[in-house]
Amino acid sequence: MNLYDSLTAELTDTVWLDTALETVARQPAAVGRLFPAAGRRCGRWALAGLPGWTVDDAARVLLLTRLPVEALATELEPLYRYGDAAEKRAVLRALPLLPASEAFEPILLDALRTNDTRLVAAALGPAAASLPDAAWRQGVLKAVFMGLPLAAVADLDERADAELATMLGGLVEERHAAGRAVAEDATALLHRLQERVS
Template sequence: MEPDELRAALAALPDPDWLDQALERVRTEPDALGRLFAAAGRRCGRAPLTRAPGWTADDAARVLLLTALPADRVVGQVETLYRYGDAAEKRAVLRALPWLPVGASAVPLLHDAIRTNDTRLVAAALGPYAAHLDPASWRQAVLKCVFMEVPLAVVDRLDERADGELEIMLAGLDEERRAAGRTIPADASALLARLRDPASSPRPTTKEA
């Protein structure tokens, strides 16, 4: 889902003029973003967007507000909004990262989100921006999804990045769960089966320093 698609999905807002005015104000007065970011839930609502599955109106509006920022103000605003925002605001920051000129500077925000027990933040941290996570951190984040039963469908490039080390980790968890009379989630079991499939492309264990 690209920003222009999110904007189209928000066309049916009860008060679309508010968002248009807010976006223009952020472009010309970046310091106004904090107040507008917080107000998005009240002004745009929190309903799911039918034209953007998996998104709510406030989530999409906040992402658009961030993309309206002048490039030289993005990094500072992203860090501030995440650190002081509530869970919904933090999630919007994480979801906006792939479209923002932040390079790898926001990786600490991913680490923070992954450490939480909020499934919404963990899921948002594993979108496209997670390409900046090193392999070990990424594997641990995937394993946390399995522990928390966050659907692995949220993990960007899952099959592309899954490797022998992740297979070992999943197999160990699977054995532990089976010994306790439990099972890992179906999507994790399916991933493990794909990793074990000798007909699939080789996934050698990654050696790390």
């Protein structure tokens, strides 16, 4: 099932959404007002059929996918720049569904600099494919620091390398020296990486 079907299957009224999707395709500048309104017009609950997604996430991502490609170049950055936390998260979730662009990397780096777990998690999802390795490793380590479940990290084992193992090993050592706990998923990742080497 595609994103539109997954979303509308759980909406009782799709008039606002359908009108908004048609509008942004014809008049891309309208997205500036429709994008923030998606939460209060469609809802914010967690979608039962799409684990990890909320109604407003899905509605906003759909709006971005309906923007003409040339409009994306001008609209995407300001939508993220002036977005509230929910809007920023939706931009991050939309990136893997949009034509690749040089604009993605600065957006992802901004999200990783925040201290908002929702944004850091979204930046380490499928969108993280646009991140350079050094920033991605720091992102994964930050996720461990913040107590984020590593299940949020896309392609974790495929992308994890010896450098990440060294960094994670250092963190685990510091935590042990301080008598502090380390999340199980982080120690499990470290063990998997160490086994690869041996």
